[in-house]
Amino acid sequence: MTDSLLTEIREDDTTAAWWRQAAVYQIYPRSFADANGDGIGDIPGILSRVDYLAELGIDAVWLSPFYPSALADGGYDVADYRDVDPRLGTLADFDAMVEALHARGIHVVVDIVPNHSSDQHEWFQEALAAGRGSAERERYIFREGVGADGSEPPTDWVSVFGGSAWERVEDGQWYLHNFAKEQPDFNWDHPEVRADFLETLRFWSDRGVDGFRIDVAHMLTKDLSEPLPSRDELDAIDRTSGSHPLIDRDDVHEIYAEWRQLFNSYDPPRTAVAEAWVDTPERRARYASAEGLGQAFNFDLLVADFDAAQFREIIVDNLEQAQRTGSSTTWVLSNHDVTRHATRYGLAPLQGRAVKQGAEWVAAGGPVELLDRDRGLRRANAASLLLLGLPGSAYLYQGEELGLHEVAEIRPEDRQDPAFFRGAEFDGLGRDGCRVPLPWTADGVSFGFGSAPAHLPQPDWFAAHAVDAQASDPSSTLSLYREALRLRHPLQTGETLEWIETGRADVLRFARPNGWQVVTNFGSEPFDLGEDAADVVLTSRALEGSTLAAETTAWIAPGSDRH
CATH class of the missing domain: 3.20.20.80 (Glycosidases)
Structure with a gap:
């Protein structure tokens, strides 16, 4: 090179x-x-x-x-x-x-x-103290239980961490927690919730933060219209429709469009990346759009x-x-x-x-x-x-x-x-x-x-x-890692690659627009790089002559007329 x-x-x-x-x-x-x-x-x-x-x-x-x-x-x-x-x-x-x-x-x-807070959050403590029907409880998702005395949870839904997705409080109501019981879900239909998170994003952006990773970005908005579906009914609903009651709803993108306006008010704009466990590339693409989180x-x-x-x-x-x-x-x-x-x-x-x-x-x-x-x-x-x-x-x-x-x-x-x-x-x-x-x-x-x-x-x-x-x-x-990251800076170019056939199903090889090549031998037998071995700048295991060992990757950088 x-x-x-x-x-x-x-x-x-x-x-x-x-x-x-x-x-x-x-x-x-x-x-x-x-x-x-x-x-x-x-x-x-x-x-x-x-x-x-x-x-x-x-x-x-x-x-x-x-x-x-x-x-x-x-x-x-x-x-x-x-x-x-x-x-x-x-x-x-x-x-x-x-x-x-x-x-x-x-x-x-x-x-x-943004999906949930701690049960120690000031708002949740206020909700517990305020009781049924209060404005404070509207920031979260509280429901009455079922059965003669309301002692059964509103649905048979299960949390990500196991057990019921509902927890009963002292006055008998239940709140939704899709994760641990100490993590009550916010009600994202509430304007105060939306406004407070915008303030949080401004707070950290003003302190010099360059970007945000959004935890469980696909679960914020929910449709909890009565009657609530059973677990089996919930599981049968198409998760790619955009109208699932709990997951990957179309209306969540209204929130991220508002966030994007805030991010773009900074110079340079603040970045964001969604943790969105969704079912199709089309659904994921909405989170990565330039009008939304961007990635x-x-x-x-x-x-x-x-x-x-x-x-x-x-x-x-x-x-x-x-x-x-x-x-x-x-x-x-x-x-x-x-x-x-x-x-x-x-x-x-x-x-x-x-x-x-x-x-x-x-x-x-x-x-x-x-x-x-x-x-x-x-x-x-x-x-x-x-x-x-x-x-x-x-x-x-x-x-x-x-x-x-x-x-x-x-x-x-x-x-x-x-x-x-x-x-x-x-x-x-x-x-x-x-x-x-x-x-x-x-x-x-x-x-x-x-x-x-x-x-x-x-x-x-x-x-x-x-x-x-x-x-x-x-x-x-x-x-x-240090050498790979050092070389990656000058080598990284464009956002495309071209596959190069190797004659072996267990060896992948591709080239970037400037001629930089990556070769990975996934197999159990060595792979001969031939004359390209002279342009190898980094390997995960040392070459033996021109041979790339099994379970090894090599970087080949342009450095001769051949490239």
């Missing part, structure tokens, strides 16, 4: 389009870095690691909720949308963090949780095996969707809600679902087998390098750059995720295993996370994955 290509500057990152091909690093604040020694990660901890983030080479950080919360659901039960949890710092700490990140060219995206997560790779055919189909489909909407797609292999992809890829190919039994992983519906950690990490690095070569934005989850596996060896008494305790199916053990605090050093009471034991126990094998154990090792996963 020529020096001129390496130093070529892509579109100015201060423009409105910075997000279209950004590498965004998700921080789960309570598990990133602990500055005050209480075992919980905090905003000053993030501030202490901004140089690490800059050296990694990311374009933006996305912060999972850091607001005041009783932690019934890892911070997604928000008690105050316009403040920082005092255990995590202050607004002044937040401002200092934003300033430090911006000074290093890193944008800031924050989580907004929507595609989670397809989260449920794909390490398989060339699945990857190609997902890539083709999502690039076509992006072209139709005028948005850019997103690529995600891990986040705070799923088993880490290094572990998924080290298990039997059963869509990555697994549970821990004793010392063994059990693939759901399949035979017992030990997790192949080396193979899982090898495949994870290959998949990550492919992902970073795709057009669109790449969302990385903290710790994947260290090659972390899922932590399954957490005792029930140490777990925190409500999905674990309520029987919901989040990969069998809930989501704590991907939320264990990061290892920064190979020793210390919490591997450098802080000066006290971490709020979730860290396993001994974290030592080998620590930042200080990998930073100076050119063959480490951390070094791979």
Whole structure:
């Protein structure tokens, strides 16, 4: 590769389009870095690691909720949308963090949780105190129970975390919670709810926040006209019609059109990305429209095996969707809600679902087998390098750059995720295993996370994955990510790709508009790159002559007349 290509500057990152091909690093604040020694990660901890983030080479950080919360659901039960949890710092700490990140060219995206609040939120406490028929209760969804004394919930609906979706209060009424009982759903027909969230978006935008990730963006508006349907009736309703009572309703886009007006009042406009679990590309496209949030997560790779055919189909489909909407797609292999992809890829190919039994992983519906950690990490690095070569934005989850596996060896008494305790199916053990605090050093009471034991126990094998154990090792996963993100900036161009046939179904190869190529060998046999091996600038495993090993990705950059 020529020096001129390496130093070529892509579109100015201060423009409105910075997000279209950004590498965004998700921080789960309570598990990133602990500055005050209480075992919980905090905003000053993030501030202490901004140089690490800059050296990694990311374009933006996305912060999972850091607001005041009783932690019934890892911070997604928000008690105050316009403040920082005092255990995590202050607004002044937040401002200092934003300033430090911006000074290093890193944008800031924050989580907004609009479907529900915490039951500790001021409004919900007012609703409980005010009683039946009050204006305060109209901000949420309260209903009378059924049966002679109203002791049965209004419907037999089940929450995402298991159990009834209704909870009874002291005076006998019931409120709707599609998630934990500590997370009452807002009534988005109420003008005060709509106005308050606009104020929240202004509050953080005025503090320098560049964008927002919208939690369960597809569930805000609801039609709870009587009679309410039963669970079976609800399940039978077409979820693609736009008129389902609870999910992906057409009228939710009226809210996002109003939000977009607010976002566009800033220079540059604030960005947004929807977490919208919807059933068709057409439904997803509405969230990604320029008149709405502008971008929507595609989670397809989260449920794909390490398989060339699945990857190609997902890539083709999502690039076509992006072209139709005028948005850019997103690529995600891990986040705070799923088993880490290094572990998924080290298990039997059963869509990555697994549970821990004793010392063994059990693939759901399949035979017992030990997790192949080396193979899982090898495949994870290959998949990550492919992902970073795709057009669109790449969302990385903290710790994947260290090659972390899922932590399954957490005792029930140490777990925190409500999905674990309520029987919901989040990969069998809930989501704590991907939320264990990061290892920064190979020793210390919490591997450098802080000066006290971490709020979730860290396993001994974290030592080998620590930042200080990998930073100076050119063959480490951390070094791979740093080099990939360094090269990605000058290489990233356009938002299209062209497939190059390889003669093998298990080897994918594509070229970007400037000639940059990505080759991934999903198979078990090596693949010969021939004379193109001379232009390889990065591989997830070292080449052997001109041969790309099994389960390996290579980047080929233009550097000769052949290209």
